[in-house]
Amino acid sequence: MATTTTAGAAAFLPERRTLDDLRAAAASCEGCGLYAPATQTVFGEGDPHARLVFVGEQPGDREDRTGRPFVGPAGQLLRSSLREAGIDERTVYITNAVKHFSFVERGKRRIHQTPKRIEIRACGPWLENELAAIRPDLVVALGSTAASTLLGTEFRLTKHRGTVVRSPLAERVVATIHPSAILRTIDEATRAAEIERFVADLRFARETLEAPPAE
Numbered sequence: 435m436a437t438t439t440t441a442g443a444a445a446f447l448p449e450r451r452t453l454d455d456l457r458a459a460a461a462s463c464e465g466c467g468l469y470a471p472a473t474q475t476v477f478g479e480g481d482p483h484a485r486l487v488f489v490g491e492q493p494g495d496r497e498d499r500t501g502r503p504f505v506g507p508a509g510q511l512l513r514s515s516l517r518e519a520g521i522d523e524r525t526v527y528i529t530n531a532v533k534h535f536s537f538v539e540r541g542k543r544r545i546h547q548t549p550k551r552i553e554i555r556a557c558g559p560w561l562e563n564e565l566a567a568i569r570p571d572l573v574v575a576l577g578s579t580a581a582s583t584l585l586g587t588e589f590r591l592t593k594h595r596g597t598v599v600r601s602p603l604a605e606r607v608v609a610t611i612h613p614s615a616i617l618r619t620i621d622e623a624t625r626a627a628e629i630e631r632f633v634a635d636l637r638f639a640r641e642t643l644e645a646p647p648a649e
C-alpha cells in the first residue's frame with residue numbers, strides 16, 4: 435500500500451544533471467508514495483540528443499516489470515505509428531510525466547490508476563531536468579496528463595490538439611492522444627480512425643520539426 439509521502443523528487447536530484455546522473459538518482463526516488471508498491475522507477479529512454487521527445491503519463495504493468503518505458507501494447511502502437519509517420523524511433527527520446535506505476539490491485543491484476551495531481555507535481559523535477567538535459571526542439575505530449583503537466587491544467591486536448599504551444603519546460607509542444615486511449619476504443623472502425631488521426635498528429639510533429647524556424 436502506498437504511503438502518503440509527497441515531498442517531491444527535488445530532494446533526490448543529483449548535483450550533476452546529465453541524463454545518466456538523473457536516471458541513476460531517480461532509481462532511489464521516494465518523492466511520493468508511488469514508489470512503495472511499484473517494482474522500480476521507469477526513467478526515460480532514447481537518443482540523449484533527440485530533437486523530438488515524447489512524454490506519456492506513467493509506466494504501465496509491463497513497463498513496471500521491465501523498467502523500460504513504452505514496452506507494452508501502447509508502446510507497440512506508438513512505435514508502429516512513428517514508422518508510419520516517417521519518424522525513426524532511434525532518433526527520439528521517450529519518457530513519462532510520472533516515473534512509477536500507479537495502480538490498484540484487483541485480485542491478481544494490477545489496474546492502471548491515473549496519478550493524482552500531487553504525485554504528478556512531486557515527480558515534475560525529473561521531467562523538467564530530463565528536458566533541460568536533452569533540450570529538444572519539440573516535445574509531443576501523449577494524453578491529457580502529459581499535456582497538463584507541460585501546458586497547465588487549463589490546456590484542453592479536445593480544443594488544442596495538433597497546435598504548437600509554448601511551455602515553461604519546452605519551447606514548442608504539441609499534444610495528442612495517448613496510444614493506450616486508442617487501445618481502449620471498443621470497435622474496430624473507431625480504433626482505425628483514431629490510429630489514422632494519431633499518425634496524422636505525429637506527421638504534423640515531424641513536419642513542424644522539419645520546417646524552418648519562423649522569422
Ligand code: SF4
Pocket residue numbers: 442443460463464465466467468469475532533534553556557558560
Ligand atoms: S513517482 Fe516520481 S516522485 Fe514519486 S517516487 Fe516515483 S520517481 Fe519519485
